[in-house]
Amino acid sequence: MKVSIDLTVNGERHQVDITPWITLLELLRETLHLTGTKEGCGLGECGSCIVLVDGTPVNSCLMLAVDAQGRQITTIEGLASNGDLHPLQQSFIEKGAVQCGFCTPAMILSAKALLDENPDAGEEEIKQALSGIICRCGNYKKIIEAVRTASDRKADS
Amino acid sequence: MKTNYVGKSVPRVDALEKVTGQAIYCVDVELPGMLYGATLRSPLAHARIIEIDTSEATRVPGVKAVVTGKDFPYTFGHMIKDQPFLAMDKVRYANEPVAAVAADTEAAAQEAVEKIQVTYEELPAVFDPRKAAATGAPIIHENLEKYEHSSMYKIVPGTNVCTHMTYSRGDVDKGLSEADEIFQNEFYIHPVAHTPMETHAAVVKYDPSCRVFTVWSSTDAPYQRAKDLAKALGLSFNQVHFFSTYSGGGFGGKGAIVAEGIGVALASFTKGRPVKVVYSRQEELTASQVRLEAFLKLKTGVKKDGTLTARVAEITWDNGAYSSKGPEVARRGALTIFGPYRTPHVEFVSRLSYTNKQPSGAYRGFGTNQVTWACEAQMDIIANKLRVDPVEIRLKNFYQDGDRYINGQIMQAAGLRETLERASRGIGWGEQNSKSAGALVRGKGIATTIKGTATPTDSYCFIKVNFDGSITVLTSSVEIGAGQKTVLAQIAADTIGVPLDSILIPNPDTYATPFDFGVTSSRTTYHMGNAIRMAGQSVRKEILEIAADVLGANPQRLVFREGKIMDRDSEHEMSLKELMTKKYGGKGGSILGDGHYTPARSSIIKAEHGIQWMGSIFWMWATHAAEVEVDTETGVVKVVKIAAAHDVGRAINPMACEQQIEGSVMMGISNTLFEEFKMDKGRIMNDTFADYKVASMLDLPVIVPIIVESHHSEGPFGAKGIGEPALSPTAPAIANAIFDALGIRFNELPITREKVLSALRERDSV
Numbered sequence: 001m002k003v004s005i006d007l008t009v010n011g012e013r014h015q016v017d018i019t020p021w022i023t024l025l026e027l028l029r030e031t032l033h034l035t036g037t038k039e040g041c042g043l044g045e046c047g048s049c050i051v052l053v054d055g056t057p058v059n060s061c062l063m064l065a066v067d068a069q070g071r072q073i074t075t076i077e078g079l080a081s082n083g084d085l086h087p088l089q090q091s092f093i094e095k096g097a098v099q100c101g102f103c104t105p106a107m108i109l110s111a112k113a114l115l116d117e118n119p120d121a122g123e124e125e126i127k128q129a130l131s132g133i134i135c136r137c138g139n140y141k142k143i144i145e146a147v148r149t150a151s152d153r154k155a156d157s
Numbered sequence: 158m159k160t161n162y163v164g165k166s167v168p169r170v171d172a173l174e175k176v177t178g179q180a181i182y183c184v185d186v187e188l189p190g191m192l193y194g195a196t197l198r199s200p201l202a203h204a205r206i207i208e209i210d211t212s213e214a215t216r217v218p219g220v221k222a223v224v225t226g227k228d229f230p231y232t233f234g235h236m237i238k239d240q241p242f243l244a245m246d247k248v249r250y251a252n253e254p255v256a257a258v259a260a261d262t263e264a265a266a267q268e269a270v271e272k273i274q275v276t277y278e279e280l281p282a283v284f285d286p287r288k289a290a291a292t293g294a295p296i297i298h299e300n301l302e303k304y305e306h307s308s309m310y311k312i313v314p315g316t317n318v319c320t321h322m323t324y325s326r327g328d329v330d331k332g333l334s335e336a337d338e339i340f341q342n343e344f345y346i347h348p349v350a351h352t353p354m355e356t357h358a359a360v361v362k363y364d365p366s367c368r369v370f371t372v373w374s375s376t377d378a379p380y381q382r383a384k385d386l387a388k389a390l391g392l393s394f395n396q397v398h399f400f401s402t403y404s405g406g407g408f409g410g411k412g413a414i415v416a417e418g419i420g421v422a423l424a425s426f427t428k429g430r431p432v433k434v435v436y437s438r439q440e441e442l443t444a445s446q447v448r449l450e451a452f453l454k455l456k457t458g459v460k461k462d463g464t465l466t467a468r469v470a471e472i473t474w475d476n477g478a479y480s481s482k483g484p485e486v487a488r489r490g491a492l493t494i495f496g497p498y499r500t501p502h503v504e505f506v507s508r509l510s511y512t513n514k515q516p517s518g519a520y521r522g523f524g525t526n527q528v529t530w531a532c533e534a535q536m537d538i539i540a541n542k543l544r545v546d547p548v549e550i551r552l553k554n555f556y557q558d559g560d561r562y563i564n565g566q567i568m569q570a571a572g573l574r575e576t577l578e579r580a581s582r583g584i585g586w587g588e589q590n591s592k593s594a595g596a597l598v599r600g601k602g603i604a605t606t607i608k609g610t611a612t613p614t615d616s617y618c619f620i621k622v623n624f625d626g627s628i629t630v631l632t633s634s635v636e637i638g639a640g641q642k643t644v645l646a647q648i649a650a651d652t653i654g655v656p657l658d659s660i661l662i663p664n665p666d667t668y669a670t671p672f673d674f675g676v677t678s679s680r681t682t683y684h685m686g687n688a689i690r691m692a693g694q695s696v697r698k699e700i701l702e703i704a705a706d707v708l709g710a711n712p713q714r715l716v717f718r719e720g721k722i723m724d725r726d727s728e729h730e731m732s733l734k735e736l737m738t739k740k741y742g743g744k745g746g747s748i749l750g751d752g753h754y755t756p757a758r759s760s761i762i763k764a765e766h767g768i769q770w771m772g773s774i775f776w777m778w779a780t781h782a783a784e785v786e787v788d789t790e791t792g793v794v795k796v797v798k799i800a801a802a803h804d805v806g807r808a809i810n811p812m813a814c815e816q817q818i819e820g821s822v823m824m825g826i827s828n829t830l831f832e833e834f835k836m837d838k839g840r841i842m843n844d845t846f847a848d849y850k851v852a853s854m855l856d857l858p859v860i861v862p863i864i865v866e867s868h869h870s871e872g873p874f875g876a877k878g879i880g881e882p883a884l885s886p887t888a889p890a891i892a893n894a895i896f897d898a899l900g901i902r903f904n905e906l907p908i909t910r911e912k913v914l915s916a917l918r919e920r921d922s923v
Contacts, residue, residue, distance in 0.1 A: 099406075
């Protein structure tokens with residue numbers, strides 16, 4: 001059995017026929033081949049699979065793809081525009097916020113949602129917003145620095 | 158030597174791919190016709206397999222292969238060849254692979270797995286390595302003596318002990334009799350999971366016509382894995398082809414055949430169709446590998462002033478059901494039970510025993526976490542009893558340049574003192590602890606570690622200068638996540654004299670990149686760095702010769718920097734690209750260089766005959782100083798601050814060193830305070846991140862990373878290593894700080910809040 005859904009991913013409209021029980025994560029990785037979104041546990045406990053749904057961070061392993069009908073999805077692949085990196089991508093590179101990189105897409109997308117909402121987010125707010133994403137490299141200090149740098153730049157501009 | 162990149166915090170060369178989601182990890186590999194694998198695992202810790210009925214499973218639509226140990230009766234093992242790809246006559250731990258299915262979809266594979274019927278006959282199991290090592294314990298490997306293994310690992314026939322080792326130097330009875338006080342303590346360190354965010358995975362394709370397995374994997378040592386697989390299957394090295402992908406974290410956990418084994422077994426039966434095996438988080442936590450659990454007994458003689466006179470150590474390690482790198486962890490880990498201290502009389506017994514638990518293996522530190530935990534906690538016990546400052550007692554006993562290690566090697570100890578001095582300054586050692594506020598009590602603690610690197614081991618590389626002046630460095634050092642590519646590219650750029658962005662380091666491919674021992678033992682910067690120095694110097698020399706020829710210049714008068722060659726006499730300048738075009742006439746060509754580094758002939762590792770292996774080509778020193786705040790009402794320990802000082806020789810990339818230090822501190826906090834397996838009859842009950850808690854961003858303390866640079870005489874630009882020693886002092890530093898805060902000593906890890914609370918109640922009820 002297949003159902004047809006219509007959704008927008010990184011600004012591009014997709015109409016896809018899917019089995020109704022697949023998750024948004026599976027739709028992104030397997031149907032649309034956007035493998036930048038990672039699976040770390042499949043149970044909504046590690047945050048690796050976070051994408052933005054209408055601007056809000058969501059564990060894509062917990063959301064059924066059919067629930068994405070009519071929604072705007074942003075994945076890590078959609079962040080740079082016209083070849084220009086998003087300020088968070090830039091600051092993650094500069095501040096050494098990337099080690100193995102597996103949690104990086106989720107960290108950047110969650111930070112984007114935070115800064116879109118609260119451009120002056122301070123350390124405590126950053127910690128709260130990103131605490132659901134596990135980075136086993138333990139790179140939390142540099143990730144916070146990177147988000148703060150992007151936040152400062154946003155405030156300056 | 159003036160450098161343009163070495164010593165600078167240049168951004169990581171792999172960062173762009175990673176922030177844009179373009180980096181390919183093993184779990185992202187997709188091939189035409191690819192099938193998906195799923196594994197049936199044992200519900201019992203120790204049982205005989207009576208029968209496996211796969212008939213229903215094979216009938217599930219989409220199923221292409223159902224494989225059991227009978228169908229694929231091979232065993233593998235890096236140190237002791239004891240592990241079946243799929244269980245054969247019996248299972249030896251809960252969640253051991255028993256059968257595997259390859260199907261068109263994951264769902265079909267999973268459905269088929271659930272339809273496999275297995276009849277077991279349960280056997281008595283043993284989970285405590287001390288009990289397992291005793292006579293009368295259930296025997297886990299009946300044919301242990303017959304297994305192929307290196308003679309380095311002394312097996313005790315008829316028991317579960319698969320590596321037994323004793324060593325003594327001096328006369329411990331004499332040393333103990335010279336002591337004013339003798340301290341006897343017992344310590345326990347628990348098993349913990351690596352939990353890389355990318356679980357173990359493999360994509361395997363088998364070509365039955367040529368009998369070639371092609372394996373995509375994020376393992377930390379593609380050559381070792383290919384070698385072990387080839388040996389297990391009776392194939393040549395060329396019949397097992399490894400492609401390394403980016404790796405979503407290793408920490409030692411990717412130093413074994415895990416998902417690769419299931420993939421190889423399945424791919425053997427899928428008629429050329431590739432099979433992808435991705436471990437679930439539950440499989441990762443229960444059936445990959447863990448840090449060796451260890452029980453340690455220390456008996457240490459000390460003079461009144463804190464001078465160590467002797468130490469006797471007894472360590473029992475848990476190998477789990479199969480040998481990953483457990484035998485070498487037990488052998489090498491035991492050596493540093495004496496810490497970074499001059500101890501005239503020493504002796505140890507180290508035994509590694511099988512148990513009916515998940516296999517143990519390498520874990521960031523390779524035995525050093527275990528021994529540092531005991532050694533540094535006891536140093537604190539001694540200091541406290543003798544009323545000597547914990548910093549002073551360490552300074553008094555530290556190795557100094559020229560001291561001899563336990564195998565007679567002359568120590569290069571520069572940097573050790575500085576780590577202690579700067580870490581203690583960083584935490585405000587000696588200053589009054591912040592005032593207790595209500596139920597919150599603060600304390601400070603300190604711990605130092607010594608870590609060597611496996612010696613001697615070899616690294617090879619090729620450097621290829623392409624026709625347009627771009628450069629490719631071919632190495633089998635994987636990017637495990639710790640910045641290997643960046644640091645190696647910096648070394649290459651400064652050695653050759655070219656811009657960093659002209660250098661590409663592709664992911665390893667065992668058909669093309671030469672041998673490397675692996676990204677293990679904190680060895681990559683030093684070993685592969687040295688190999689790249691050699692290859693880089695060779696291509697640089699050739700470039701200069703060509704330039705002298707093309708420019709008609711005196712080679713001695715040429716300056717080659719940042720990809721530009723200038724003749725100081727004529728002041729004529731030419732880019733490397735122009736030079737290559739001139740030389741090869743626009744048709745194209747390559748300049749090739751190769752490097753092979755081995756420390757085998759270095760005078761640094763000279764030691765007494767037969768025990769040179771105990772030494773190390775470089776020694777890494779580190780001190781962590783922790784400040785904690787304990788809530789005496791809830792038992793919650795909050796790490797407030799950690800100053801972590803590391804002698805890295807020379808920081809090729811200070812930012813990358815900080816990443817290692819800060820990341821290890823987080824891992825150390827997590828291991829020490831939160832992580833603990835809960836078992837029932839050998840089954841791990843907490844097999845998700847909800848129940849197996851690892852540190853989050855909310856647990857981040859103030860971390861002060863301190864880089865000490867002692868400049869190693871044979872290291873590339875003076876560098877040593879950093880990855881492993883960054884973890885081991887964290888646990889004892891925290892425990893020592895808790896003692897300072899509460900006057901309560903925890904000799905067993907982890908220090909959970911339940912334990913703290915019950916210890917507080919016990920203390921206060923007295």
